[in-house]
Amino acid sequence: TQAHLDAIDGAAALNAYLLATPDRALAQADAADQRLADGTATAMTGIPLAIKDLFCTQGVATTAASHMLEGFVPPYESTVTANLWADGAVMLGKTNLDEFAMGSSNEHSYFGPVKNPWRARGDNTDRVAGGSSGGSAAAVAARLALGSTGTDTGGSIRQPASLTGIVGMKPTYGRCSRWGVVAFASSLDHPGPFSRTVRDNAILLASMAGYDAKDSTSVDRPVPAYESALTGDIKGFRIGVPKEYVVDAMPEEISALWRRGMDWLRDAGAEVVEVSLPHTQYALPAYYIIAPAEASSNLARYDGVRYGLRETVEGGGLADMYEATRGAGFGPEVQRRIMIGTYVLSAGYYDAYYLKAQKVRTLIKRDFDAAFGHVDALLTPTAPNAAFPLGAKLDDPLAMYLNDVFTVTANLAGVPALSLPAGLSSEGLPLGLQVIGKAFDEETVYKVGHVLE
Ligand code: GLN
Numbered sequence: 001t002q003a004h005l006d007a008i009d010g011a012a013a014l015n016a017y018l019l020a021t022p023d024r025a026l027a028q029a030d031a032a033d034q035r036l037a038d039g040t041a042t043a044m045t046g047i048p049l050a051i052k053d054l055f056c057t058q059g060v061a062t063t064a065a066s067h068m069l070e071g072f073v074p075p076y077e078s079t080v081t082a083n084l085w086a087d088g089a090v091m092l093g094k095t096n097l098d099e100f101a102m103g104s105s106n107e108h109s110y111f112g113p114v115k116n117p118w119r120a121r122g123d124n125t126d127r128v129a130g131g132s133s134g135g136s137a138a139a140v141a142a143r144l145a146l147g148s149t150g151t152d153t154g155g156s157i158r159q160p161a162s163l164t165g166i167v168g169m170k171p172t173y174g175r176c177s178r179w180g181v182v183a184f185a186s187s188l189d190h191p192g193p194f195s196r197t198v199r200d201n202a203i204l205l206a207s208m209a210g211y212d213a214k215d216s217t218s219v220d221r222p223v224p225a226y227e228s229a230l231t232g233d234i235k236g237f238r239i240g241v242p243k244e245y246v247v248d249a250m251p252e253e254i255s256a257l258w259r260r261g262m263d264w265l266r267d268a269g270a271e272v273v274e275v276s277l278p279h280t281q282y283a284l285p286a287y288y289i290i291a292p293a294e295a296s297s298n299l300a301r302y303d304g305v306r307y308g309l310r311e312t313v314e315g316g317g318l319a320d321m322y323e324a325t326r327g328a329g330f331g332p333e334v335q336r337r338i339m340i341g342t343y344v345l346s347a348g349y350y351d352a353y354y355l356k357a358q359k360v361r362t363l364i365k366r367d368f369d370a371a372f373g374h375v376d377a378l379l380t381p382t383a384p385n386a387a388f389p390l391g392a393k394l395d396d397p398l399a400m401y402l403n404d405v406f407t408v409t410a411n412l413a414g415v416p417a418l419s420l421p422a423g424l425s426s427e428g429l430p431l432g433l434q435v436i437g438k439a440f441d442e443e444t445v446y447k448v449g450h451v452l453e
Pocket residue numbers: 101102103104131132151152153154155156157184291404
């Protein structure tokens with residue numbers, strides 16, 4: 001723990017952490033030593049972790065990287081982090097993210113962007129760490145934590161894992177409780193772990209997951225010992241390769257990475273077959289209607305009365321206070337999402353946009369159900385590109401949204417999906433492969449991922 005705290009101090013330039021909590025970390029580490037002595041330790045006891053600053057941590061400021069929540073200190077602990085502390089894990093601090101988890105580059109943080117610890121060969125420009133969980137990914141990649149927590153609404157665990165060369169898992173919807181996690185789009189938000197290996201990831205998820213009566217969408221199913229799935233044996237497995245994921249603008253090095261992944265699986269005795277997910281092309285447009293719609297509703301609670309920031313207007317009334325607070329508290333990307341969401345939910349447009357997007361979502365879910373009728377898991381690239389330079393896509397929201405083309409489908413369908421490092425780009429930057437599984441079959445996802453790593 002002390003070594004990690006020192007490393008965090010030395011790597012402030014990455015901006016991965018918003019807050020280090022050394023006193024709390026050292027107290028938890030002492031308690032972990034005691035558990036080791038008592039014989040009550042678990043695999044997580046004493047493991048120093050970074051926590052995305054979207055998870056409420058009791059008595060420790062939680063900002064969602066927004067000006068809106070400045071000064072907010074939660075009086076309660078999220079279920080996922082409480083599960084980790086119950087197993088004896090140690091919190092090193094809270095990590096940077098895109099404001100309210102909206103973004104794919106961690107440049108939409110009120111506290112400035114995260115820098116990717118990786119640089120391209122012969123090029124000193126700073127690269128994005130991916131988003132929205134860029135701080136949690138950079139912390140693990142730069143050895144500033146052994147593991148970390150993230151949330152994935154449209155790719156925010158898997159895409160930053162891919163861009164920083166680490167392992168990130170979005171489990172099945174309902175596996176990890178959302179209670180105490182600042183809400184972005186409730187039907188799409190999935191807490192999950194980052195780590196440097198698939199085995200560490202399996203151990204972390206087993207600690208984070210589990211039924212929680214405080215989250216009405218939490219699922220009451222036993223949590224398997226994921227680690228025991230890592231047998232290395234995938235002989236006879238059928239792995240699907242969705243033909244619709246061959247997108248027009250896909251760089252050759254991403255296609256090559258994908259083919260290499262297929263070869264590795266064949267070498268391990270699996271059969272690789274082409275499958276069709278026919279509604280894939282509608283996933284991104286449906287996502288960018290449903291996610292902002294839910295966000296506009298969730299973010300209505302920031303009214304200047306209950307949490308964080310309050311801006312008042314001299315001589316003004318309640319509505320002026322709302323307007324001034326929300327105008328000053330939310331950054332440009334969050335305001336854009338609220339406007340899109342409010343528009344697609346408005347009386348005249350609800351049927352044309354929101355309802356249509358929900359129908360598309362059902363079709364996408366059915367595509368996955370049909371594919372999983374004859375394959376055990378799917379293999380795809382995680383992202384259409386490696387880490388891009390800071391600022392490269394900041395002025396073009398559509399280019400930024402296109403980063404999520406391979407990841408949003410698993411959120412819409414609620415199925416588990418893992419990203420693992422699988423090679424380097426021509427510039428020497430990490431690239432990830434994605435393994436997608438059936439609902440509640442994280443074990444197969446880990447088993448296949450373990451063979452690929
Ligand atoms: N990049 C996507 C978005 O901006 C996904 C973000 C996320 O998964 N939190 O909405």
